[in-house]
Amino acid sequence: MYAMNDLRTLLKQSAEGSSVGLKTTEEFPPYYSYHFDVIYYVSPKIGVGLTSGVYSTGARNSIADYSGRYNEDITAKALNLGLIGVFKDSLKNDLFYGIELCSGLKMSDLQFESKINLNDIDYSDESKMDFTGNGWWVEPRVRFGWNLYKSFTCSTYAGYEFHFRNKMTMKENSQSNLLGKIDWSGFRFGVCISFILNN
Amino acid sequence: MRYLFIFSILLLSFTSCIYNPSNENFVEIEKDVPVPEITDKNIDLEADTLYVWKYTRFNYDLSAVNAQIHSTQVIFLNDTLRYASGQGSFVVNPTSVNEGTYKVKILVYSGSGTGSLADKLGGEGYEFNREWVLVVEKPKIVDVKINATIENGFLKFSWDKIDKRFFKSYRLYIHDSGINNAMTREITDVNRNSFIDSSYVGGPIALNLWVNYINSDGYDAIFQKSFDYDYSIKIRFKEGIDSLRFSWDKNPFHCSVHPQNNGNEIFNVRSDTMATIRASGLGSPIQYGVTFKPTYLPPFTSGGFNTYAAFTAGIFDGFKHSNIEYSQLLHSYIFKHEMSFTATNELLDVKGKYDYSWDYSDNNTIDFSVTGDKIYTTVNGQLKTFNSNLELLNSEKLPVGEVGFNTIRVIKSLDDRVFLIGTDGIIFLYDIVDHRIIARTPTVYGVSSNFKFSVSADGNYVAFINDKLYVYEIRNKQELILRHQIAGSFYGCFFAPNDPNKLILNTPENIRIFNCSSGSVDRVIDRFYANPINIDPVTNYMLLVSNSKAKIYIYDYESDKLVLELNHHGFAYDFKLLNNLIFTNPGYHFDISPYVYK
Numbered sequence: 001m002y003a004m005n006d007l008r009t010l011l012k013q014s015a016e017g018s019s020v021g022l023k024t025t026e027e028f029p030p031y032y033s034y035h036f037d038v039i040y041y042v043s044p045k046i047g048v049g050l051t052s053g054v055y056s057t058g059a060r061n062s063i064a065d066y067s068g069r070y071n072e073d074i075t076a077k078a079l080n081l082g083l084i085g086v087f088k089d090s091l092k093n094d095l096f097y098g099i100e101l102c103s104g105l106k107m108s109d110l111q112f113e114s115k116i117n118l119n120d121i122d123y124s125d126e127s128k129m130d131f132t133g134n135g136w137w138v139e140p141r142v143r144f145g146w147n148l149y150k151s152f153t154c155s156t157y158a159g160y161e162f163h164f165r166n167k168m169t170m171k172e173n174s175q176s177n178l179l180g181k182i183d184w185s186g187f188r189f190g191v192c193i194s195f196i197l198n199n
Numbered sequence: 200m201r202y203l204f205i206f207s208i209l210l211l212s213f214t215s216c217i218y219n220p221s222n223e224n225f226v227e228i229e230k231d232v233p234v235p236e237i238t239d240k241n242i243d244l245e246a247d248t249l250y251v252w253k254y255t256r257f258n259y260d261l262s263a264v265n266a267q268i269h270s271t272q273v274i275f276l277n278d279t280l281r282y283a284s285g286q287g288s289f290v291v292n293p294t295s296v297n298e299g300t301y302k303v304k305i306l307v308y309s310g311s312g313t314g315s316l317a318d319k320l321g322g323e324g325y326e327f328n329r330e331w332v333l334v335v336e337k338p339k340i341v342d343v344k345i346n347a348t349i350e351n352g353f354l355k356f357s358w359d360k361i362d363k364r365f366f367k368s369y370r371l372y373i374h375d376s377g378i379n380n381a382m383t384r385e386i387t388d389v390n391r392n393s394f395i396d397s398s399y400v401g402g403p404i405a406l407n408l409w410v411n412y413i414n415s416d417g418y419d420a421i422f423q424k425s426f427d428y429d430y431s432i433k434i435r436f437k438e439g440i441d442s443l444r445f446s447w448d449k450n451p452f453h454c455s456v457h458p459q460n461n462g463n464e465i466f467n468v469r470s471d472t473m474a475t476i477r478a479s480g481l482g483s484p485i486q487y488g489v490t491f492k493p494t495y496l497p498p499f500t501s502g503g504f505n506t507y508a509a510f511t512a513g514i515f516d517g518f519k520h521s522n523i524e525y526s527q528l529l530h531s532y533i534f535k536h537e538m539s540f541t542a543t544n545e546l547l548d549v550k551g552k553y554d555y556s557w558d559y560s561d562n563n564t565i566d567f568s569v570t571g572d573k574i575y576t577t578v579n580g581q582l583k584t585f586n587s588n589l590e591l592l593n594s595e596k597l598p599v600g601e602v603g604f605n606t607i608r609v610i611k612s613l614d615d616r617v618f619l620i621g622t623d624g625i626i627f628l629y630d631i632v633d634h635r636i637i638a639r640t641p642t643v644y645g646v647s648s649n650f651k652f653s654v655s656a657d658g659n660y661v662a663f664i665n666d667k668l669y670v671y672e673i674r675n676k677q678e679l680i681l682r683h684q685i686a687g688s689f690y691g692c693f694f695a696p697n698d699p700n701k702l703i704l705n706t707p708e709n710i711r712i713f714n715c716s717s718g719s720v721d722r723v724i725d726r727f728y729a730n731p732i733n734i735d736p737v738t739n740y741m742l743l744v745s746n747s748k749a750k751i752y753i754y755d756y757e758s759d760k761l762v763l764e765l766n767h768h769g770f771a772y773d774f775k776l777l778n779n780l781i782f783t784n785p786g787y788h789f790d791i792s793p794y795v796y797k
Contacts, residue, residue, distance in 0.1 A: 021319070022224070025220075026222050060222060066228055068316050073220045118316070120322070
């Protein structure tokens with residue numbers, strides 16, 4: 001889940017101000033994020049390491065009929081890089097739990113794209129605007145896992161990412177900023193496969 | 200290092216799994232909707248032609264039902280005006296555009312009315328176009344033809360219709376001289392290009408037509424045309440001995456007809472084209488008239504249209520005179536007038552004429568020389584001698600002023616040298632060669648009329664009447680001997696032309712034929728209550744004229760036979776009978792030959 005309050009407001013204003021009857025069809029829904037952590041355990045229970053993750057979501061205002069279509073898309077993606085601190089302890093029967101804290105740099109990209117196609121007159125047009133910006137995040141997690149086989153473990157985690165909203169600057173014109181800030185804050189849930197290198 | 204490589208690969212692969220919005224808001228749209236109908240509030244979409252004669256701005260405000268009008272274009276005079284809506288305008292200024300016919304086209308681009316995305320963005324719609332013929336004409340009126348016709352008894356004026364947009368009104372100014380009526384009308388309906396004057400019944404009428412219109416500057420202008428019409432009605436006459444019929448053409452206008460005789464209406468006339476009255480006979484022309492009164496008579500008018508004609512019996516010859524004589528030798532009539540002395544042949548063609556400014560006193564004198572080849576008269580105390588063509592041969596001043604009386608009543612050439620001169624006061628014999636009075640009578644006062652003077656044709660006697668009748672004998676052209684002096688009342692006298700001894704006397708009781716030789720009355724004629732005027736020297740008929748009975752009698756006094764009786768309306772001494780022509784001094788004559796036997 002992603003807060004994206006400012007972007008949601010922009011999306012709504014664009015639809016309401018439209019003269020062609022745009023409606024919001026997608027509004028920054030939760031989407032798969034991908035993570036890769038490398039953790040070194042300094043003790044059987046305490047580990048530190050690097051964490052990374054790729055996030056994306058998007059939104060759309062749309063109107064389409066027999067004569068053509070017009071869509072306004074917002075595509076947001078972010079790359080997290082940071083440090084992770086882990087406390088892990090075993091439970092019975094190869095189960096374990098962990099408490100993690102991550103924080104790091106989030107590099108966000110935002111793209112506004114509007115596209116129109118009119119069928120009968122074979123007319124199409126599109127425009128794009130790209131924004132970029134960096135911010136900080138902190139994410140506490142809890143994890144429950146299972147030692148699968150040898151060095152493989154499988155776990156599930158839950159946490160909340162606090163993203164410190166940052167402004168987005170137009171890529172083509174660094175003097176222009178987006179009206180509003182990007183906010184990736186939200187709950188995180190996931191499933192993880194781990195390989196223990198130094199068991 | 201190996202782990203770092205694996206980390207990087209995995210990271211790159213994760214970045215390709217980016218969220219991509221794919222949902223759409225697809226709306227079902229009804230494609231088959233009616234074509235939008237274009238309407239306008241200003242320019243007339245139904246008209247085929249636009250007319251411009253002054254600076255004109257054409258506005259349009261087009262709208263379409265269920266569709267938006269995106270833009271319009273006006274194409275005119277190789278120019279295109281574009282408007283991003285259904286509202287627009289274009290200007291036509293005749294001062295900068297030549298007269299002629301042009302085309303104006305308006306193109307309208309509207310949405311389709313479906314409500315689809317393309318419709319909203321202007322990618323789907325209709326193109327309408329409408330074309331007009333534009334007629335540019337500079338207001339001017341070159342000519343307007345007017346005519347007048349008679350319809351159903353009324354006078355109708357019609358004129359060219361000014362079927363132009365710049366027309367304002369017709370204004371009529373009409374003056375009917377027939378009934379002295381004037382009126383003004385203003386007509387604003389361009390199709391009413393006629394006017395009926397219900398009171399016109401004849402005579403001159405003038406129509407002044409003003410066409411009011413708007414010129415190219417937008418100001419009022421006027422074109423003016425005049426038209427004159429005159430329906431005249433002539434009166435014709437046909438006179439018999441006892442009756443006179445005067446007739447006229449039927450008046451085609453609605454009116455009543457009122458004939459008049461010398462200003463007096465003739466009643467009981469049953470015809471509207473003629474009237475018959477008692478013949479008025481000879482004399483000065485009488486004015487007859489017909490008044491046509493319109494059925495509708497406007498107030499403050501003259502009451503009707505009058506047409507007049509003068510008529511009298513006889514033929515107009517134009518020789519007004521105070522005396523006339525006929526010379527059988529010269530076959531010539533001589534007319535003496537206050538301003539002229541005229542000789543004609545027997546057909547009354549002028550042979551000669553002598554004019555003078557005015558003869559104040561010698562207005563009755565005509566005489567012929569003994570040989571008949573000369574003609575004499577007196578003008579302002581001068582004895583004039585002419586040849587037969589009235590070429591002046593001599594002019595001799597007579598001593599009438601010396602004897603105190605300027606009006607010469609009679610002259611008689613005794614031998615072309617000695618003349619008998621009879622004035623109001625005396626009678627004298629005058630020698631024009633020696634310029635001396637040979638003999639004279641005593642002063643005779645009161646001889647104030649020409650018909651109270653007469654000299655016999657042979658020059659032996661002269662008679663005049665004042666308090667008595669005086670008859671002088673002219674003896675040897677040297678003496679005037681009083682032969683007879685008869686008391687009594689006498690109206691006039693004249694000697695018989697073919698019997699110079701006989702003096703015809705007009706008395707209150709009768710007519711006497713006095714024998715100057717014997718001094719006795721040879722005959723009394725009492726069958727007429729009339730004045731004897733003269734005896735025709737050719738036929739010897741006596742002319743008698745009765746003022747009271749208004750009758751003229753032609754009397755063969757030798758055989759005592761009344762030859763002809765005529766009416767007259769003049770005065771007895773207006774008439775004279777010469778060579779079977781009765782002359783009247785207003786310039787008419789009446790030929791009695793068809794009615795007499797000589």
